[in-house]
Amino acid sequence: SQKIEQNxxxxxxxxxxxxxxxxxxxxxxxAYLQWYRQDPGRGPVFLxxxxxxxxxxxxxxxxxxxxxxxxxxxxxxxxxxxADSATYLCALVxxxxxxxxxxxxxSVIA
Amino acid sequence: DGxxxxxxxxLFRKEGQNVTLSCEQNxxxDAMYWYRQDPGQGLRLIxxxxxxNDFQKxxxxxxxxxxxxxxxxxxxxxxxxxxxxxxxxxxATTGTKNxxxxxxxxxxSVL
Numbered sequence: 001s002q003k004i005e006q007n008x009x010x011x012x013x014x015x016x017x018x019x020x021x022x023x024x025x026x027x028x029x030x031a032y033l034q035w036y037r038q039d040p041g042r043g044p045v046f047l048x049x050x051x052x053x054x055x056x057x058x059x060x061x062x063x064x065x066x067x068x069x070x071x072x073x074x075x076x077x078x079x080x081x082x083a084d085s086a087t088y089l090c091a092l093v094x095x096x097x098x099x100x101x102x103x104x105x106x107s108v109i110a
Numbered sequence: 111d112g113x114x115x116x117x118x119x120x121l122f123r124k125e126g127q128n129v130t131l132s133c134e135q136n137x138x139x140d141a142m143y144w145y146r147q148d149p150g151q152g153l154r155l156i157x158x159x160x161x162x163n164d165f166q167k168x169x170x171x172x173x174x175x176x177x178x179x180x181x182x183x184x185x186x187x188x189x190x191x192x193x194x195x196x197x198x199x200x201x202a203t204t205g206t207k208n209x210x211x212x213x214x215x216x217x218x219s220v221l
Contacts, residue, residue: 009150034209043114043200043212044153089152093208096160097143097168102152 002027004092006101013080014109021075021104023090028099030092033066033073038087038103047088048075080108113137116201116213122221123188123195131186131216133201139211141204142184146170146197147215153200159184188218196220 003026013019023033032051036044050057050066050073057064063076077084087103117132135142141160145153155168159178173192178184188195201213 032207036210041198041215041217043202043215044210045212046209049207049209091210096141096204096208097155097158098204098208098210100153 002099004028004090004099004101006088006090006104008104009102010105010107012107012109015081017080019077019080019084019106019108021088021090021106023073023075023101025071025092028071028092028094030094032093033064034091034093034098035062035064035073035075036089036091036100038089044089077106080106082108082110084108114201114203114211114213116199116216118216119214121216121218123218124221126190128187128189129218131188131199131201131218133184133186133213134182135184135201135203135211136182137203137205137211138181139203139205140181142178143202143204143210144168144174144176144184144186145200145202147200148197156186156199 005024007022034049035047038044048064050064061078065074085108087105089103090101091098114135123129143158144156154170156174157176159165165178175187199216202210
């Protein structure tokens with residue numbers, strides 16, 4: 001069966017460290033993968049997109065990798081800040097509609 | 111101010127009552143979506159529409175209905191057949207590269 005899993009439901013890290021979030025999928029062949037941020041009581045907001053033929057994408061303190069052999073994407077936030085605390089969702093783009101993971105709740109502790 | 115407007119922000123439903131959640135967009139996007147989110151859970155797709163006058167069921171369509179008479183509008187009705195409607199409802203549109211743009215959500219509770 002098809003599955004998309006974000007391995008950690010919650011992740012706590014110290015301010016200034018790098019946060020690494022994982023997204024694994026099974027029985028999909030996505031054309032690309034997206035990452036969103038969701039704050040409590042708000043709708044998700046798009047952060048980054050990476051295509052199947054790209055290994056890595058960066059945007060300011062954010063970095064996404066995509067390994068189609070491992071069927072995995074890693075999302076990194078470097079020099080994390082308390083303001084980065086939120087839930088982060090990955091989404092696969094294979095067909096319409098998108099398929100979302102359940103999200104990882106990140107807490108950055110000062 | 112461009113984007114997606116969901117209303118109301120909070121809604122209360124009495125037993126046996128149908129309620130309608132509004133979603134309006136001025137992004138000129140063709141595709142629109144409704145998701146349900148329960149505490150600590152991911153997004154579950156209720157219905158989506160890729161073009162006016164056409165829509166498809168998502169994973170949890172039972173107890174819900176939609177219409178798409180205009181490109182800008184995609185209202186969701188939570189019917190009395192939905193026995194557990196308490197949740198956070200999100201409307202979204204899809205732009206280029208299938209990037210989704212979300213509204214601020216409607217929180218529905220049962221009285």
